[in-house]
Amino acid sequence: MTGATSGANETINALDVGTSKVVALISQVDERGQLKVIGAGRSVSQGLRKGTVINTTDATAAIAKAIEEAERTAGVTMESAYVSISGAHISAIGSKGVVDLGKNGRRVTAEDCQKALDQAGGIALPHNREMINVVARQYKLDDKEGIDNPVGSMGYRLEVEATVVTGASSNIQNLTNCILDNGVRISDLVLEPLASAEAVLSREELSAGVVLVDIGAGTAGVAIYIDKAPWQTHCLEVGGQYLVHDVSSVLRMSQESAEALIRQFGHALPERVPVDAEVRAGAFGQEGQQVVRRRVLAEIINARAEELADLILSEVKRSGYDGLTPAGVVLTGGVAQLPGLSDLSATRMRWPVRIGQPNGAVASTFDLNSPEYAAAVGLLLWGLHRGAKPRNLEPVRPGPGKRILDYFKSLLPISS
Ligand SMILES: Nc1ncnc2c1ncn2[C@@H]1O[C@H](COP(=O)(O)OP(=O)(O)OP(=O)(O)O)[C@@H](O)[C@H]1O
Ligand SMILES: [Mg+2]
Missing domain, CATH: 3.30.1490.110 (Dna Ligase; domain 1)
Structure with missing residues (x-):
């Protein structure tokens, strides 16, 4: 590694600004040069569509919530952070x-x-x-x-x-403004799948050649690694929101109900679901409830999951590097938690496929061992290994003080 490395007691922070959630992590480098997460915050994302900020006011507020929680749990303020970026414009x-x-x-x-x-x-x-x-x-x-x-x-x-x-530039600027408006300096912007790769890929996979795909709510970020380095990246505008949309429209339920149903009972392979298994779920209309056959749910999901696997496959083929990735595909991001997705993808792509989650290189008392946290944990490792490349932008407002003031203001009764 040729980049700057970090010293003991240094603080390295991450802001993973996704389409569905924002994750803020505050970590410290210990005397052995290892990272320990001392604060973590998560908020429901707002103001983003398919990985890109479309409403800076809402996105800034959602980011503020995650930062506040991380600061509260860490007992220190977040002054700078490595920030994830994704979207089809990249x-x-x-x-x-x-x-x-x-x-x-x-x-x-x-x-x-x-x-x-x-x-x-x-x-x-x-x-x-x-x-x-x-x-x-x-x-x-x-x-x-x-x-x-x-x-x-x-x-x-x-x-x-x-x-x-x-x-x-406009998309980059919108995202950076949301961070700076929270009083946080940007240590570096990092393409999401490159961050996730830091957290989930093994040394062997990197040496052999491997495709990393972070499938989130709004995007699937692809990074093709050959000889330990990313040779190609691509952001597909597909993700969990497609599954949610399909389930909600076919089964006529709200997006919230559909997402909860997928998370709890979803499966990518209908044949693995018992034919008579049923669950109660939300529904539009008078009743507000319905009985859903799990196999029907899996059939809806299966169609999209196959499409997703085909899209990834054609993207890697289009790059021309498909013969150079014998370690196959590592899937991460929230959608990678879908049971059956790795088997379905392996069958469709005819490559080895595994699900990747943060590999334990970062110590934490917070539970970050899930594919959803690959990008956030990876941002910390990116910072540890490569060091900061600040974008010469200063926060436009006094940061932590203002956030705390906003927090207290939010507790006051609304005056007319
Ligand atoms: N068990 C599961 N099965 C299927 N989908 C799931 C499961 N758990 C979470 N998801 C989906 O994962 C998505 C969230 O993933 P993630 O947190 O990685 O997205 P994000 O980082 O906010 O978005 P993006 O990176 O696309 O901007 C949601 O669409 C959610 O429905
Ligand atoms: Mg993401």
């Missing part, structure tokens, strides 16, 4: 950067690597697009290719091949 391209190490050559430093990456990221972009992340695929030192970490090696010319992730 794309990735390959780029190169070169650093001349002088006529006599010298040993490569971490600064040289950063300079090469900065050059790779400095590509000309249309005025309405911005760079989000630049991640090294491989370094080349003189004529030696495929180097993971050239720091300390002797050479004359350092070259990096990198993946550059870019997004629409």
